[in-house]
Amino acid sequence: MSPLVRIRVLSVLAVVVLWELLALSGAGADEFFPHLWTLFAAFGDVLTAEFAGDVGITLFQLFWGSAAGIVVGLAAGLLIGTRPLARETVEPLLVYLSTVPKIVLYPVFLLFLSVGTESKIAMAAFGAFFPVVLHTLGAVSDVRPVWLNAARLLQTGRWQRMRHVYVPAMAPTMYAGVRLGIATAIIGTVMAESKAADAGVGYRVIFYYSQYQIPQMYAVLLLVFLFSVLVAVGLDRLGRALRLGGGHRSEQEISL
Template identity: 30%
Template structure:
């Protein structure tokens, strides 16, 4: 009878079979995946164009993609689209800055102090359940029909997602880290900088992306009410004349701006959280 290697005293165990290292995604594979994601949108636009050319889709209901593209070029050339876009960007910028500042400050107050939490959080939880679009009549009564109610509507939409996510991020910080910071006699500002901000940053960036999306939705609603400039005003004016091509151009610009701002935040997230990879 033959004796296996493992039965012989002092014999070395057989080496384990070589493991195959995980395959890395090649650049060509990533490029192919990127191209595949464009197939369905391009096919949809092609069907849309075909339906418009064949008369299945009436122009007064929805203009053809070719007509929309031509209208966009025309609006850029005659100086209509650029200034309207800048006005909308300005409104989002002001509203986002105010809402983000309020949301972050209140989240820090509520997250780092029990008295602050008991004072701030109940009010924020009540206010966030209100449909902020339903407050438009009150905003108009309080602030008139100028820029203030539009900026306030955007700020209110921005504040709550950022507040909730940042508060959750602060609540998820290990208490041992905070205790260690206190034992090292770090000041409140140093604890905020070295412990609280890094610990809450992932959740805060998630709230930032959500807030930006709501900011653009709030802008669309705000600019369709008592506006005399901006993309919403252009869309409303086109609606009265049944210019669906201009309406779609305005909506497309809203969408592109939203995607660009989201991409900026995602890039910031990758850089700020590179230590997690």
């Protein structure tokens, strides 16, 4: 076991021990920090066919919202980033807009798209869009001028340069934006479901809270956490398999 893995395992164990110590501290603390055995027992109440339906709804909204946000973010980033004037004009505005908490705009989505699935998809797409487009704009600096000069000497067209120069050079940074965009979309989807919904994982968290079923509420939150970790690990391994771990690609990898 590597030192890094040991540190991660010890960190998890430390959190578990601290949680149980808080539950044992008395003064009603176990109401807010249920004992571990109570928390594990709560999974039996949570893992039902009804909850499976909630998971399916959330995954549906997350998938389509993330896909829309990523596609639009990549297209907009490439379109704007390869045009210096457009980038100087639009990028500051996107940076400022990205700092706005996305949840405050959810009532606007409700106004136009109602409480149904569409507003949750829009929330996920909006969350994924900004990390993707900003990383794509930033990735323009990964394109070395010598590659562009070589492409122009070969009299390549704009789309050829985009395909064979810009995208290969920018791919690692753009992929980092995709990873962050998916993480943001998960947060946006669950938060939207917790605000106005009658189904979904976020709705289930608020339902258990409203019923003061705290162990069940924590059980759902732990499942969301585990899902997010699995997604992050999967994306990390996919990036390594595709050699998108980051950094500049060599000149030999930029094929004209």
